[in-house]
Amino acid sequence: MTSVASSRGSLPMSRIRPGRIVSWTLLFIGGIIMVTPLLFMLSTSLKDASQVYDLRVIPAAPTLDNYIEILGDGRFTRWLINSTIVAVIVTLSNVFFDSLVGYTLAKFRFRGRYIVFIAILSTLMIPTEMLVLPWYLMASRFGWLDSYWGIMFPGMMTAFGTFLMKQFFESVPDDFLEAARIDGLNEFTIWWKIAMPLVTPALSALAIFTFLGNWTAFFWPLIVTTSAELYTLPVGLSSFAVEQSIQWEKIMTGASIATLPTLVIFLFLQRYIVRGVMLAGLKG
Amino acid sequence: MSVIAHQQVAAGGLWSRMSLGQKQRIWAWGFLAVPLLFYVVIRFWPTFQAFYLSVTDWTITRPAAFVGLENYKRLLADALFWQVFRNTFLYLILGTPISLLISFTVAYYLDRVRFMHSFIRALYFLPFLTTAAAMAWVWRWFYQPVPIGVINDILASFGIPQQPFLRSTTQALPAVLAPAVWAGLGFQIIIFLAGLRAIPVTYYEAARIDGLSEGAILRRITIPLLKPTLVFLVVFSSIGFLRIFDQVYNINTNDPGGPLNSTKPLVLMIYQTAFSSYEMGYAAAQTVVLFVILLVISLVQLRIMRDR
Numbered sequence: 001m002t003s004v005a006s007s008r009g010s011l012p013m014s015r016i017r018p019g020r021i022v023s024w025t026l027l028f029i030g031g032i033i034m035v036t037p038l039l040f041m042l043s044t045s046l047k048d049a050s051q052v053y054d055l056r057v058i059p060a061a062p063t064l065d066n067y068i069e070i071l072g073d074g075r076f077t078r079w080l081i082n083s084t085i086v087a088v089i090v091t092l093s094n095v096f097f098d099s100l101v102g103y104t105l106a107k108f109r110f111r112g113r114y115i116v117f118i119a120i121l122s123t124l125m126i127p128t129e130m131l132v133l134p135w136y137l138m139a140s141r142f143g144w145l146d147s148y149w150g151i152m153f154p155g156m157m158t159a160f161g162t163f164l165m166k167q168f169f170e171s172v173p174d175d176f177l178e179a180a181r182i183d184g185l186n187e188f189t190i191w192w193k194i195a196m197p198l199v200t201p202a203l204s205a206l207a208i209f210t211f212l213g214n215w216t217a218f219f220w221p222l223i224v225t226t227s228a229e230l231y232t233l234p235v236g237l238s239s240f241a242v243e244q245s246i247q248w249e250k251i252m253t254g255a256s257i258a259t260l261p262t263l264v265i266f267l268f269l270q271r272y273i274v275r276g277v278m279l280a281g282l283k284g
Numbered sequence: 285m286s287v288i289a290h291q292q293v294a295a296g297g298l299w300s301r302m303s304l305g306q307k308q309r310i311w312a313w314g315f316l317a318v319p320l321l322f323y324v325v326i327r328f329w330p331t332f333q334a335f336y337l338s339v340t341d342w343t344i345t346r347p348a349a350f351v352g353l354e355n356y357k358r359l360l361a362d363a364l365f366w367q368v369f370r371n372t373f374l375y376l377i378l379g380t381p382i383s384l385l386i387s388f389t390v391a392y393y394l395d396r397v398r399f400m401h402s403f404i405r406a407l408y409f410l411p412f413l414t415t416a417a418a419m420a421w422v423w424r425w426f427y428q429p430v431p432i433g434v435i436n437d438i439l440a441s442f443g444i445p446q447q448p449f450l451r452s453t454t455q456a457l458p459a460v461l462a463p464a465v466w467a468g469l470g471f472q473i474i475i476f477l478a479g480l481r482a483i484p485v486t487y488y489e490a491a492r493i494d495g496l497s498e499g500a501i502l503r504r505i506t507i508p509l510l511k512p513t514l515v516f517l518v519v520f521s522s523i524g525f526l527r528i529f530d531q532v533y534n535i536n537t538n539d540p541g542g543p544l545n546s547t548k549p550l551v552l553m554i555y556q557t558a559f560s561s562y563e564m565g566y567a568a569a570q571t572v573v574l575f576v577i578l579l580v581i582s583l584v585q586l587r588i589m590r591d592r
Contacts, residue, residue: 222555263413
């Protein structure tokens with residue numbers, strides 16, 4: 001129990017053995033293989049059409065022409081904007097409502113609380129695919145097809161997020177909330193100003209997951225959008241080469257543009273994202 | 285209850301005179317009002333509607349009429365359905381063990397690595413952050429014949445004959461599965477790492493004092509203590525493979541699920557029945573079948589893992 005490693009709960013390893021070097025090397029090679037598709041995608045996006053068949057990872061004459069052309073063609077920029085709008089709004093909605101409901105179920109005592117919790121949790125058993133047809137019917141009846149609201153409405157709240165937030169709010173001490181009550185704050189302010197700051201790790205995990213999930217979402221946006229102006233990036237990408245013969249360097253540029261935002265976010269928030277995945281995996 | 289009683293004593297004054305329990309109840313239902321409306325309209329009602337639609341002959345043009353179990357009978361007699369059923373389970377029984385085996389092996393060794401730990405972890409995790417629609421293009425390009433296809437180029441340099449990959453009815457399904465496994469590994473590795481770290485280090489120390497070999501420690505301590513993590517990942521990834529769609533649709537946009545339906549999973553069949561043939565009632569019956577499969581799989585797996 002004296003070693004530092006005990007705080008991490010992992011194996012204390014003091015000696016460097018040959019086996020260790022071999023396993024490190026294999027892990028490293030495996031990691032490089034994992035990112036190979038990403039490297040090829042990025043490198044091809046920096047090549048012009050004549051270099052595509054040259055499979056070197058470092059382009060002989062790197063060029064940003066593909067990016068200029070793709071982003072200059074208004075459609076792609078539009079898809080980028082659509083994806084951003086949808087992912088941001090849905091994320092804000094989830095952070096607000098999931099934590100509000102999670103907080104209410106964790107911290108209020110009232111009759112029906114358990115039933116509400118079970119009812120919300122039970123929706124986790126229903127696969128999205130089953131709801132898609134009724135949603136489509138609903139959207140067409142209310143004129144939501146081919147609109148931002150149509151893309152967003154099914155995901156505005158999730159049972160997963162609610163469950164995650166409830167778990168975390170349960171660990172917030174009641175004394176804090178009572179103290180605020182004594183100070184005369186109303187319940188909404190107590191939640192927003194006192195309880196929410198205490199669960200920021202969970203909030204960031206929820207935000208990251210929701211954003212990533214909506215940024216990469218394909219099935220529902222594919223169904224609900226029909227005009228190219230409302231496509232999200234993934235839907236736009238899948239329609240990309242149907243109309244033109246496959247130009248790999250252009251496609252790889254489009255794929256890069258769809259992928260880079262999440263990779264850049266990861267580089268800045270790596271610690272939070274990894275911790276968030278762990279939190280969600282263990283609690284959720 | 286005790287919270288409220290305590291509060292009434294502690295707070296005194298204004299709050300105690302206003303019946304705090306009642307006030308709290310009003311706040312609680314006020315907070316839940318909009319979310320409950322959402323869950324009723326966007327989750328519960330559509331669930332019942334999906335079951336109802338599955339016993340109707342609804343198409344886009346024609347209003348729904350009750351047809352009983354006609355859709356289900358038709359499904360059982362549909363050769364395409366059985367092909368799709370087989371494909372879906374192939375994704376599951378290949379994808380889940382392969383991905384869990386790889387991710388556990390990586391996590392097990394990565395857990396002991398200090399040098400550049402977070403960098404190596406990041407390498408494995410990055411594919412998880414990608415968009416399936418984008419990555420399908422990359423993999424599709426890899427699978428092309430020479431001179432463009434990267435994999436065939438590598439094979440050729442070793443003198444191995446060209447492989448058809450996506451053009452072959454036998455190779456296409458594994459070729460579609462590979463990117464799905466690839467993209468999911470990072471998530472599983474992170475979860476395994478979290479599980480491994482939750483095992484108290486004293487267990488290992490005790491085992492080592494008792495002279496257990498590394499293999500015995502793995503079998504007798506690590507894996508049993510990792511069971512909750514394992515249950516979670518098995519269920520999570522099984523559901524993921526049973527619902528596979530994005531990777532399949534995007535890797536062959538000209539003929540999704542092809543060649544000759546050899547890669548078509550259930551969700552793609554649902555999509556095409558509903559939005560290419562516009563047979564909504566028939567598609568709804570397929571979604572109910574998917575729901576039942578997912579339900580059974582999760583219940584069976586939870587039971588198996590609990591008993592062991």
